[in-house]
Amino acid sequence: MLEIHPGSACEEALFKVISPLMPKVDPHISSCRVQVFPPEPKDSYMRALINFDGRLHLEAAKALEEIEGKVLPGCLSWQKIMCEQLFHSSLIFPAPVYHVIAEQLEKILANFNNLNGLEWNLNRTANGSHRLKITANATKTVAEVRRPLEELSRGKLIDHGSLPPAALQLILSREGISLKCSIQQETKTYIVFDRPSLNLRIFGSPEKIALAQQKLIQSLLSLHEEKQLVIPLRGRDLPPDLMKQVVKNFGPDLQGLKEKVPGADLKLNTRQQAIFLNGNKELKPRVEEITLEVACSSIHLVERLDTGPSCPVCLCEVEDGYQLEGCRHLFCRLCLVEQCESAIRNQGSFPICCAHTGCGDPILLTDFRTLLSNDKLDELFRASLQAFVASSSGTYRFCPSPDCPSIYRVADPDTGSEPFTCGACYSDTCTKCHLEYHPFVSCERYRELKDDPEITSLREWCKGKEQVKSCSACGQIIEKVDGCNHIECKCGKHVCWVCLEIFLESDECYDHMRTIHLSI
Template identity: 55%
Template sequence: YFCLLVGLKSYLFLLHAGVSYNFEKTENGIFRLKLTANATKTIADLRRPLEILMKGKTINHPDLTLSAVQLLLSRDGVAHLKSIEQETGTYIMYDRQSLNIKVFGHQEQMAAAEVKLVHALRQLLEKKPLEICLRGHNLPPDLMKKTVENFGVDLEGFNKEMPEIKVELHQHRHLLKVWGSKEDKRRVERMIFELASFKHSSLVQLASENVGGKEDNQRVDYSEPSEDACPICLCEIEDPFRLESCGHMFCLACLMDQCESAMKSHDGFPICCLKTGCKEPLLVVDLKHLLSNEKLEDLFRASLRAFVASRAGMYRFCPTPDCQSIYQVAAPDAETKPFSCGACYVEICTKCHFEYHPFISCEAYKEYKEDPDSTLLEWRKGKANVKSCPSCGYTIEKADGCNHVECRCGSHICWVCLENFRSSEECYGHLRSVHQSFVDIV
């Protein structure tokens, strides 16, 4: 947040000279900004744009799919993000808990950063290879073999038809990777799916021909794997891995893909054994063998997001970006108690989810947050000695003295009729000729 602090100081110095302020850093590392001015209106004028600056803007764009957003964690994604921050003078944050991208800065800067970031992620996504899985419950067990038979060991069949693309086969993971345009990727995907559909139709036809004949006991059951097959890919087990909880055997790569899929889709939790009728949860000892420490941390984050999402309205994440703490939402009729985050030390109201506000109701505080000037307008009601400068709109309170008032913007104002002048002499002349007095006559 260093660039935000610099931006705040620049804003205060350039736009509101004369206002005193200082940054206080607490023992927990939290910065507090203290503003001091000689008028309530000044504080209100300052606080609103500062709160907008600190709130930031969540980028919502149809091109920012989950696949595109996750590119921010890649080396190229981080490089693009830092470059855009420097070009636009903003701060961009990817919150891995809410899966949101927020940009902080002034309005024009945030708009420019959003355009550049969406464009950069769109280009990165187009360069990212399309992954086509060649195994699974709905695919023929020997689809990879048939792919090699149809297109060659080095997949030269794809290169002959579409020389502008690059296709690689990862045999260990039963996976195709395709580099090219979106349409080229879709074309390869259609060719593979057509091959899978043809193979599936052949198996079904063979099964139907055997029904009722002397070889009825040899019918092909496409949905049931053999005892020695991996329950996920339905193929012969490669790199066998035995689960600690239930003892069932899987391909090592299949279990790794199961964990990766849960992290990306957020709907695969809890992660359980996929052997028919088992559903035993995978233990941490298994996950430590399957995933690196970094991937394991991502899995735990995704699991926590899935837990909070499945209990909508009961729990919420701490609003501090990237904070992993959660808190229980208070019932509407319950006593308001703050949530004190042990990770980032903020205090949150568990009813309205704004900063904790012990001396004001949630409704009043929400209204204040939406319109900080509302308290000032309420204070002005019925006060004859409070008026607005006709030149700049600044709120002026006249405690005593004559009817000539000088605003901070330099205007000389007649307090009786609010006509403004360039000099005090002109204002006094107006008071003599029009109102025949410098002071109010009671």
């Protein structure tokens, strides 16, 4: 609430004029604050500062229009109020983004030093992000200044038409993560991949972004080519003991298979339960054909021993065994770690459950903490969160700040929007249209204002014109040249020009004018 000092009649009078125009919010939250400064000995005027809640820009504008040219109680008739409006806006640059764009940001901010009526302030937040606050005397100035800054904060959306989705998603694999880190370090850029939308953004200077894009696309295509030379021995339509049968038929070094496919350089990966083919990829169909014959011949010979020493994942003898805390089933420790890493790469694998036949109990958090390092556990949590958001059918979304880990619940289309204040990057987001939060303004109207900063010029044109008013229902500018005081706005409402009261029908408006204003 407003702190009024004893004897500060001017502050009290200003607040009484402004407070009715403020929305009815929590009484513990201040919508505005009035401060009157004592005049200096040679001053011919008094100065006052009114701070409005940053989300109440429309209410603030109406309040200033209300007190402009007004004479407060206790003042002389010529002591009229003159208002000067200042508009604030802020942007958040997450720490990894700021690290690669700091030089560009410095150049943009240096150009702002020559703009009249503009001030800016860049501060580091508690979590390492940087918040840029802009202050200007016109919304058009704020919009023009924000444009290059928003482009910088969004990075460049990469056109990856040459990459098939399977190759693009390799960026989430162990090799892809290592590749991304290497390119980021080499090119001094920052790369963000949004799995649900398959969007890839790169932050940095234009020339470094171009270099990073070229290297990333080439590397992912090469990695995808390598992945195509893998013959899996584990899958939904394959017998669970296929790898055992392959080893039994061809030996652990696959010598028997190499003899059947001359020229094939084959290697068995027991951890991933797959055959890797190096060299001529034209030999892959023949290798797949032979392994399929083994699968068909062994599908009726599968013997599973529920109490035996074999690991339910690799179907081999348990090595470095680990017993799950919940269901007490025994696995190879490395097989469980691989199951977790596979879930990180393929986010449809959540929740992670026991692979023992007939079990399916979720693996407990205490097991993950024992099996995984802290870094790998963080990756698992992030992948789990991404899988949850992706499976929510649009109910939840990630914070729009680049690489921000926070999520919020999307507002119901039939209800008003609520603000989401991110605890990680401190940004305020509208949960309905997912832009900056804009209280008391519809999402459609805010998009218009955001896309058309020239609306400020229209407001300037309206000032001082008695024949120009705004519809109190939709805010549309109305100019009355002649005729009666009944106006029909473009929004369909009928308006009394004298008092701007709104009616649904024209007859209601005419009855009002005859009764209240005694004329039409």
